[in-house]
Amino acid sequence: MADDLLVARGLVVAYGRRSAxxxxxxxxxxxxxxxxxxxxxGETVGIVGESGSGKTTLGRALLGLVEPTAGTVTFDGADxxxxxxxxxxxxxxxxxxxxxxxxxSLNPRHTIGRILTxxxxxxxxxxxxxxxxxxxxxxxxxxxxSRNTVERYSFELxxxxxxxxxxxxxxxxxxxxxxxxxxxxxxxxxxxxxxxRLLKELTSEMHLALAFISHDLSVVRSICQRVVVMRxxxxxxxxxxxxxxxxxxxxxxxxxxxxxxxxxxxxxWLTRGAAAEAAVPG
Amino acid sequence: xxxxRLVIEALGVISLRAGGAPILRGVSLTVDTGEVHGLVGExxxxxxxxxxxxxGIVPSQVRxxxxxxxxxxxxxxxLSASELRAILGRDITLVPQDPSTALxxxxxxxxxxTDGLRLKRGLSMKEARLRARALLAEVQIRDPERVLSxxxxxxxGGMRQRVLIAAAFALEPxxxxxxxxxxxLDVTVQKQILRLIRALxxxxxxxxxxxxHDLGVVAQICDRVSVLYMxxxxxxxxxxxxxxxxxxxxxxxxxAANPRYDRPDTGLEPTPPEVVAALRAEIAAFDAGALSxxxx
Numbered sequence: 026m027a028d029d030l031l032v033a034r035g036l037v038v039a040y041g042r043r044s045a046x047x048x049x050x051x052x053x054x055x056x057x058x059x060x061x062x063x064x065x066x067g068e069t070v071g072i073v074g075e076s077g078s079g080k081t082t083l084g085r086a087l088l089g090l091v092e093p094t095a096g097t098v099t100f101d102g103a104d105x106x107x108x109x110x111x112x113x114x115x116x117x118x119x120x121x122x123x124x125x126x127x128x129x130s131l132n133p134r135h136t137i138g139r140i141l142t143x144x145x146x147x148x149x150x151x152x153x154x155x156x157x158x159x160x161x162x163x164x165x166x167x168x169x170x171s172r173n174t175v176e177r178y179s180f181e182l183x184x185x186x187x188x189x190x191x192x193x194x195x196x197x198x199x200x201x202x203x204x205x206x207x208x209x210x211x212x213x214x215x216x217x218x219x220x221x222r223l224l225k226e227l228t229s230e231m232h233l234a235l236a237f238i239s240h241d242l243s244v245v246r247s248i249c250q251r252v253v254v255m256r257x258x259x260x261x262x263x264x265x266x267x268x269x270x271x272x273x274x275x276x277x278x279x280x281x282x283x284x285x286x287x288x289x290x291x292x293x294w295l296t297r298g299a300a301a302e303a304a305v306p307g
Numbered sequence: 308x309x310x311x312r313l314v315i316e317a318l319g320v321i322s323l324r325a326g327g328a329p330i331l332r333g334v335s336l337t338v339d340t341g342e343v344h345g346l347v348g349e350x351x352x353x354x355x356x357x358x359x360x361x362x363g364i365v366p367s368q369v370r371x372x373x374x375x376x377x378x379x380x381x382x383x384x385x386l387s388a389s390e391l392r393a394i395l396g397r398d399i400t401l402v403p404q405d406p407s408t409a410l411x412x413x414x415x416x417x418x419x420x421t422d423g424l425r426l427k428r429g430l431s432m433k434e435a436r437l438r439a440r441a442l443l444a445e446v447q448i449r450d451p452e453r454v455l456s457x458x459x460x461x462x463x464g465g466m467r468q469r470v471l472i473a474a475a476f477a478l479e480p481x482x483x484x485x486x487x488x489x490x491x492l493d494v495t496v497q498k499q500i501l502r503l504i505r506a507l508x509x510x511x512x513x514x515x516x517x518x519x520h521d522l523g524v525v526a527q528i529c530d531r532v533s534v535l536y537m538x539x540x541x542x543x544x545x546x547x548x549x550x551x552x553x554x555x556x557x558x559x560x561x562x563a564a565n566p567r568y569d570r571p572d573t574g575l576e577p578t579p580p581e582v583v584a585a586l587r588a589e590i591a592a593f594d595a596g597a598l599s600x601x602x603x
Contacts, residue, residue: 218564218576243567285568
């Protein structure tokens with residue numbers, strides 16, 4: 026399609042390859058078995074699946090953080106797997122990531138100000154520290170953090186504030202694409218609502234493409250336009266959320282949806298689908 | 308009507324570290340025989356502190372400042388250590404949150420499962436192992452022999468949680484405390500585990516105190532619910548009543564923040580500032596009252 030931003034074709038990733046020289050019997054563990062996925066410009070795509078489905082590996086491959094055994098990843102027309110380090114570095118500004126646990130992804134020795142201004146200077150986005158700081162103030166205003174957050178350290182912030190910093194760090198470079206990997210899984214439901222709402226607003230304001238990895242299908246339904254369902258390293262189903270959630274084509278998707286407990290008393294829910302689960306080995 | 312199996316009355320817990328700041332503010336609730344009672348709330352609400360107070364495992368920097376925990380007519384807080392030992396681990400057991408840390412990594416499953424059966428029920432090693440095997444079959448483990456001779460790391464998370472549930476129900480306890488037992492699991496495994504807990508609980512008439520942050524989980528497994536905010540019960544009642552017709556603004560806010568795939572246009576509502584202000588005022592009023600009553 027003409028408006029594709031990020032396209033992966035036939036992606037195969039296997040871990041354990043490098044150690045083959047040391048222990049010749051060490052076998053490769055395939056994690057992705059030929060995955061096709063595309064994210065359009067400004068499109069929000071959910072990547073869902075259970076643990077071990079390969080969703081995190083897929084995300085890392087999309088950003089060029091793991092090298093695929095086979096297949097290609099094309100970002101804005103360029104094959105990122107074929108780029109040299111210099112060209113990749115230029116792309117990195119345009120492809121950002123928000124991490125699951127901001128406590129371990131934000132350097133505890135650096136102030137939030139340093140964490141946010143450094144990439145601006147590094148990528149030549151701001152000519153001086155002062156110019157960078159004014160950009161940072163703008164992004165802090167936008168994500169709902171006070172400007173004096175620049176003087177704080179990550180451990181002084183609450184979980185929700187930290188995740189706002191994570192979002193600010195990702196969007197301050199005005200990227201085209203953001204990968205968010207389980208970014209709300211550790212948050213309380215009220216904080217989660219605020220963070221998701223912010224992310225949803227930012228993607229539409231900035232025309233930002235988003236790949237949103239989550240195990241929580243209700244969260245994906247609330248912020249994504251399209252959804253990709255993964256299982257054991259393969260895409261089992263893909264389509265607009267509206268269609269997939271109301272009329273899933275795959276039995277596996279159906280089972281995943283049926284396993285979500287909704288906050289409405291449903292006396293038959295617990296026993297329903299027991300036979301289907303037994304039929305789909307998992 | 309028989310007396311409830313567990314009665315918690317005005318339970319107060321304070322943090323010694325934070326200058327005596329309250330953690331639980333006069334929590335009262337009852338768990339009937341054969342009932343699953345949900346404790347729901349966000350982090351810091353005091354859900355796990357209630358569970359720990361019942362089990363007598365509150366951390367050293369935390370102190371129970373008042374109230375009673377009456378289990379089958381006896382106040383657990385007034386019992387001696389040896390009296391407690393006779394109850395805990397036998398009549399009251401725990402299904403912990405994290406199946407990967409709750410089992411001893413250096414002992415096989417059979418050794419860990421038979422401890423309680425031998426020490427609390429006086430079974431021989433052989434009898435205990437047979438019983439453990441039957442219990443694993445009851446939690447739908449297909450090859451109990453293999454699991455019994457495995458170490459925890461050889462089992463999946465769902466399998467380990469099944470083992471822990473089997474162990475918790477092994478001594479036919481009267482009350483099981485389930486502390487976020489499915490938080491670490493995938494949804495399909497979570498559903499199987501919830502089904503299992505409910506089936507065992509119904510079969511044995513066990514009472515369950517079910518701690519959860521997930522309103523969806525609570526909706527599917529709990530008969531009644533207590534909603535907690537900062538160590539205070541803000542609302543209590545039948546699960547269907549609470550979820551369909553929440554009275555307290557905080558319960559309403561929790562439900563409005565919760566995304567659900569079947570209603571994509573709802574959810575993600577931020578808690579209105581006036582609700583937060585009212586909650587803080589409610590907490591402050593309680594604390595002021597507690598101070599004037601001369602207790603924490």
